[in-house]
Amino acid sequence: MQQLSLLCNQVSFDFVSQQYLFRILSEKKTLKRLFVPEHGLFGELQDQEKLDETNVYESLDLQGVEVVSLYQHNEKSLAPEVAHLTDLDAIVIDIQDVGCRYFTFTSTIFYLFESLVKHNLSPYIFVLNRPNPAGRQVEGTPISAKYASFIGLEGLPHRHGMSIAELCFYFQEKLNSKLNICVIEDYTDTTINPVSINPSPNIPNQITPLIYAGQCLFEGTTLSEGRGTTRPFEIIGSPDFSWQEISHVCDKINKDWSTKAVLRPLKFIPTFHKFTGEVCTGFQLHLLNDQNYHSLLHSLSIIRELAQIKEDLWRKGKYEFGSEKTAIELLVGDDDLLDFLYGKISLQIIQEKLQESESQWIDLRDRIHLVKNKALSS
Missing domain, CATH: 3.40.50.12170 (Uncharacterised protein PF07075, DUF1343)
Structure with missing residues (x-):
């Protein structure tokens, strides 16, 4: 048999x-x-x-x-x-x-x-x-x-x-x-x-896979990536943000992405994981049109903006089997993309690199x- x-x-x-x-x-x-x-x-x-x-x-x-x-x-x-x-x-x-x-x-x-x-x-x-x-x-x-x-x-x-x-x-x-x-x-x-x-x-619906390539990067930050809510990876935030700070980031990002996705400011309380039981200020990502929506580039742009208002944004310490590097390093996995997050290189350089590597893949x-x-x- x-x-x-x-x-x-x-x-x-x-x-x-x-x-x-x-x-x-x-x-x-x-x-x-x-x-x-x-x-x-x-x-x-x-x-x-x-x-x-x-x-x-x-x-x-x-x-x-x-x-x-x-x-x-x-x-x-x-x-x-x-x-x-x-x-x-x-x-x-x-x-x-x-x-x-x-x-x-x-x-x-x-x-x-x-x-x-x-x-x-x-x-x-x-x-x-x-x-x-x-x-x-x-x-x-x-x-x-x-x-x-x-x-x-x-x-x-x-x-x-x-x-x-x-x-x-x-x-x-x-x-x-x-x-x-x-x-x-x-x-x-x-x-x-x-x-x-x-x-x-934490993959609860049809939307999550369409935004996961970008929004999973928030695991590499000190922010809640929405675990402990009913909309993981859509809802992002922290008790450390003010309403004004988040509203400013949402307005700035939405100017360039509003035909594909919109960030809506909100407050939420995770029931487990980061900030259990604490009131967080953040946003929910609403995907409006998934045709040619580039989740990775969108989320990189969001995180770059948030890094300018929160000094301790990066999660510290070893993160996963197989490497001693931090979570954001393992998830982003590319020196140029990391430099973009850190504000060291321009969006245009990243767009050109992504276009070339994606075409090859x-x-x-x-x-x-x-x-x-x-x-x-x-």
């Missing part, structure tokens, strides 16, 4: 049979191991909360299935141990990316592939392809080894515009490997929105798309 492992979380739910894929496979007695990424099997864990013990899932009664967390306190846990791979005939990947390099599920897939290549293992890899909720738009620059970490694989731009299957073929090429990747297309009910099940706790993405389609037709 074939021995399978499954890398998934709560999005791996079939609305026709109304069952999770891990339940279907376990009942068929083919599922040997279940790999769980950051945020847990049901997206029950907030960002950077580690899952060392998986006995919380014993009540699921997945008899004979070993549950392995790929996000523990030990950095080595980010990649499966060789003992968790050598006895497998196939690995099934059913995970929802949101189109951005900071979203760690992409890193988890890469580390899985890297382990297979390192140990010269070649199980079949079945990739259940899902639409990218951020679409095909590309934003940003490829991150260099200097800033690479678990929240930014070397070479990926901020917003990659790829599907999960395309990412897998890109990783295969990056590793110079011949992994046995098999793509299963259009297996989901197309009437179900791709983010109808939250892929992680689109060429690569389109070539990988052809590789994926060739694999599907063979």
Whole structure:
């Protein structure tokens, strides 16, 4: 009998049979191991909360299935141990990316592939392809080894515009490997929105993936990025701002962006995370037109303005596995973009750099798309 492992979380739910894929496979007695990424099997864990013990899932009664967390306190846990791979005939990947390099599920897939290549293992890899909720738009620059970490694989731009299957073929090429990747297309009910099940706790709706490439940068600041509210990444603020300061920033940014997005001043109280229970003054980003809306450039411009009125804007200390650098350095991942935030270079220079790097990535993405389609037709 074939021995399978499954890398998934709560999005791996079939609305026709109304069952999770891990339940279907376990009942068929083919599922040997279940790999769980950051945020847990049901997206029950907030960002950077580690899952060392998986006995919380014993009540699921997945008899004979070993549950392995790929996000523990030990950095080595980010990649499966060789003992968790050598006895497998196939690995099934059913995970929802949101189109951005900071979203760690992409890193988890890469580390899985890297382990297979390192140990010269070649199980079949079945990739259940899902639409990218951020679409095909590309934003940003490829991150260099200097800033690479678990929240930014070397070479990926901020917003990659790829599907999960395309990412897998890109990783295969990056590793110079011949992994046995098999793509299963259009297996989901197309009437179900791709983010109808939250892929992680703070991706609550269809808007979040469209603004995430830019607004996630606020994790690198001392401001609340809206965690602890019902609109994470849309709502930003701090108890340290005055209403006049925020209103001034909103007015200035809105002059250039009002056809695409508008910042609305407000006050809010986070129920957890930064500034729990405190009244914050800030803004909500309202996306008016997502056609050619450049979230990264918009958010960089907002943060640059806020940095001029708040001296201690940058979050200090180590932030994530794989690097000793600060959060803003890892998230931005580019010296020129960082210099723009710090007010050292002009908007025009950044726009020209973004245009060039995005054009190069689109060429690569389109070539990988052809590789994926060739694999599907063979």
